[in-house]
Amino acid sequence: MSRGLIVAAPASGSGKTTLTLGLLRALHRRGLPVRGAKSGPDYIDPRFHEAACARPCFNLDAWAMPPALIRGLAAGDGDLIVEGAMGLFDGAPPEGRGSTADLARILGLPVVLVVDAGRMAQSVAPLVAGFARHDPHVHIAGVILNNTGSPRHAAMLRRAVASLGLPVLGALPRDAGLVHPSRHLGLVQAGERADLESFLDAAAALVATSVDLDPLVGLMAPLATAAPAPTAKPPAQRIALASDRAFAFAYPHLLQAWRAAGANVTPFSPLADEPVPEADLVILPGGYPELHAGPLSAARTFMQSLRNTAESTNIYGECGGYMVLGDSLTDADGTRHPMAGLLRLSTSFAARRLHLGYRTLSADTGPFAGTWAGHEFHYATTLEARGIPLFEATDAEGNRLPPMGLREGWVAGSFAHLIAPRT
Numbered sequence: 001m002s003r004g005l006i007v008a009a010p011a012s013g014s015g016k017t018t019l020t021l022g023l024l025r026a027l028h029r030r031g032l033p034v035r036g037a038k039s040g041p042d043y044i045d046p047r048f049h050e051a052a053c054a055r056p057c058f059n060l061d062a063w064a065m066p067p068a069l070i071r072g073l074a075a076g077d078g079d080l081i082v083e084g085a086m087g088l089f090d091g092a093p094p095e096g097r098g099s100t101a102d103l104a105r106i107l108g109l110p111v112v113l114v115v116d117a118g119r120m121a122q123s124v125a126p127l128v129a130g131f132a133r134h135d136p137h138v139h140i141a142g143v144i145l146n147n148t149g150s151p152r153h154a155a156m157l158r159r160a161v162a163s164l165g166l167p168v169l170g171a172l173p174r175d176a177g178l179v180h181p182s183r184h185l186g187l188v189q190a191g192e193r194a195d196l197e198s199f200l201d202a203a204a205a206l207v208a209t210s211v212d213l214d215p216l217v218g219l220m221a222p223l224a225t226a227a228p229a230p231t232a233k234p235p236a237q238r239i240a241l242a243s244d245r246a247f248a249f250a251y252p253h254l255l256q257a258w259r260a261a262g263a264n265v266t267p268f269s270p271l272a273d274e275p276v277p278e279a280d281l282v283i284l285p286g287g288y289p290e291l292h293a294g295p296l297s298a299a300r301t302f303m304q305s306l307r308n309t310a311e312s313t314n315i316y317g318e319c320g321g322y323m324v325l326g327d328s329l330t331d332a333d334g335t336r337h338p339m340a341g342l343l344r345l346s347t348s349f350a351a352r353r354l355h356l357g358y359r360t361l362s363a364d365t366g367p368f369a370g371t372w373a374g375h376e377f378h379y380a381t382t383l384e385a386r387g388i389p390l391f392e393a394t395d396a397e398g399n400r401l402p403p404m405g406l407r408e409g410w411v412a413g414s415f416a417h418l419i420a421p422r423t
Contacts, residue, residue: 003220004080005141006039006111008088008100010131014116015146017045019172020083022207024052025200027217033078039100040085041358041375041419043249043286047190049083052200058253060107063091063098063358063396064373064419067106072229073253074107079220082109088131088138092358092396101138110141110221112169117157118147125160132166141219144211145171169219170211189248189288229253232421234263235367236281236314243267246296247321249286251419270324271295275305281314281367282306284321286417290349290380293329293337303340310342310411314367317413319378322405323347325413330383342411344386352379359416361391361404366412371422376404376415390414 007020020036027034036049036057041064049057058073060082065073074080084100088111091099104111113131117124124145132140143161145168148154154171161168190196207213232254239258241250247270255265268274271292276282289296296302309315317325326345330336334350355376362371390405390412405414 008084022203025204062102286319322413
């Protein structure tokens with residue numbers, strides 16, 4: 001039977017990602033069939049997980065996904081390490097729904113708490129005690145101390161936590177060489193790091209020498225037997241999916257469900273100026289088109305084939321893909337780049353503003369008609385948006401938002417990323 005645990009922390013920036021990657025790589029090198037999962041709507045960390053252990057990684061989103069889907073995605077061969085998001089109990093307002101703690105409750109998995117103790121001494125004990133006692137249905141099974149300054153500092157921290165009766169599974173020293181480069185939506189993508197393998201090996205070496213791996217593995221709890229993840233009805237039989245560094249944000253659980261239901265998903269690369277494959281639906285997912293606006297604008301074969309396809313075939317864009325369907329995209333330097341011109345939309349990164357939050361979205365037409373749980377996370381400013389709105393939208397608290405997205409003829413899109421149908 002597969003087992004699992006959750007790596008969580010009191011706050012963002014505590015070192016969860018580096019520790020999780022080091023654990024996955026170190027256990028993989030031991031020959032343990034281990035796999036990763038990521039809490040919440042994150043496109044970047046899961047690709048690092050896959051590189052670390054050579055196994056697929058899914059998102060497990062306790063706000064957007066029903067429990068049956070979460071349990072079905074978590075099931076599988078091999079032990080599961082779930083990387084949490086933000087702080088353990090942090091989630092959508094007002095009560096924190098969708099937190100990593102919700103995943104611990106749904107899956108019945110123990111939590112290993114990673115504490116950035118770089119500026120702490122004995123105060124680590126009341127912090128850990130508070131998390132351990134906060135919710136009797138969330139089991140803190142052990143602690144890993146991160147960012148310790150010296151062996152003496154680590155020993156002081158260990159003594160403080162020992163008074164709580166919780167095992168300290170490791171103490172990781174500060175290591176400036178294991179800092180991830182980042183950009184405005186998070187870490188630089190795994191495929192963009194030429195040093196990815198050496199970085200993962202270094203993380204694994206640090207974990208192997210600083211964490212007691214056998215006791216940690218021993219804390220894993222059995223994953224309850226679950227039915228396979230429910231399959232979502234494909235939005236079309238033949239789907240052409242833009243897939244490259246500009247369009248990298250597609251959820252694997254949706255693609256897997258569509259393929260399992262018989263759909264044919266064909267990837268193609270707009271950055272390589274490939275034409276749109278013949279399909280019943282073309283999807284331009286999110287990503288970083290603003291970093292590749294010049295080459296995309298100059299990709300004549302792709303752009304013309306997209307315009308030709310739009311005369312008789314559904315085209316759908318999410319976030320970055322939505323911007324490419326518009327008239328223009330202005331990059332961070334203020335340069336305006338013509339885009340496909342299929343929607344009356346102009347966007348800009350010259351003046352950035354964060355748009356963030358879960359969304360409930362409803363459309364009465366198009367390939368994604370119905371009600372969906374989704375997420376919005378982008379820095380683009382809308383300069384112009386004219387046309388028929390695509391989605392009615394509410395936020396995580398149920399407050400009505402202005403309609404999201406546009407549709408014109410066979411073309412539609414919005415800034416929202418769809419995660420799962422609402423039933």
